[in-house]
Amino acid sequence: MNNSQQRGAAPARTARGGERSRARRAELIAIGRKLFADTSYDALSMDDIARHAGVAKGLIYYYFANKRGYYLAIIEDAVTELVARADGGRELPRTERVQRTVDGYLRYAQHHQAAYRAIVAGGVGFDAEVHALRDGVRERLLGSIAEGAYGRRDIPPVARTALIGWMSCVEGATLDWLGRGEPARETVVALLVRLLRETLRAVEDFDPSCPAPPPDA
Structure with missing residues (x-):
């Protein structure tokens, strides 16, 4: 693969990564909407949210910084x-x-x-x-x-x-x-x-x- 082909491949990988990131963020928001529909804000901890979402707590912090940002x-x-x-x-x-x-x-x-x-x-x-x-x-x-x-x-x-x-x-x-x-x-x-x-x-x-x-x- 020549240099121009390599340069052309990077934006495509970046675009795919951005799409996956947006999709994961949207998935976490959809899960959060269901959680907060059934449970009050104060009753849900970040550990609870991560457990219900089936993800590491750090992933939620990565996308939303904290519980308030998620909310x-x-x-x-x-x-x-x-x-x-x-x-x-x-x-x-x-x-x-x-x-x-x-x-x-x-x-x-x-x-x-x-x-x-x-x-x-x-x-x-x-x-x-x-x-x-x-x-x-x-x-x-x-x-x-x-x-x-x-x-x-x-x-x-x-x-x-x-x-x-x-x-x-x-x-x-x-x-x-x-x-x-x-x-x-x-x-x-x-x-x-x-x-x-x-x-x-x-x-x-x-x-x-x-x-x-x-x-x-």
Whole structure:
């Protein structure tokens, strides 16, 4: 093999190594999401995590530095999935897209309750980094709802305040629904979508530059 061939082989090996590293990190995050779904943060030690994952504790330290770093990576992964689910369907009509956004949000909360509660509650105690992740997901969801309602993400203060209020309502209703297990998810979706329509009508009353979309938009 000549020098140029050898030089060409190194990036390929590096790329394969990077893919394996990303895959192993993603695998550890997936294991962590299951562990923290069933057990509280304080009840899990790094030894417990390593034993459940079937790996040496040093491997977890290699990827995440410590338990808190591991936990934050799990929450960030959950945030990414939640936003991806809620932000889909851009090709749909506005009304259908909003309904899909709310339904995707509730489906995620229903199937990933521990991660959802951590995102909404802000993590373990007052954790500034988890709060920052929570605020980030709220901003991205706010943008998605604004785009679905108005076709744009830059909205005036009155619209922002109203939509933030609606999102707080969504979080509270979702937590109550998860705790009670009723009514049916479809009913909760319909209720929250109707509340959003009323919120958008109220915004229009205060700021005509943000007209509420027609029901069949």
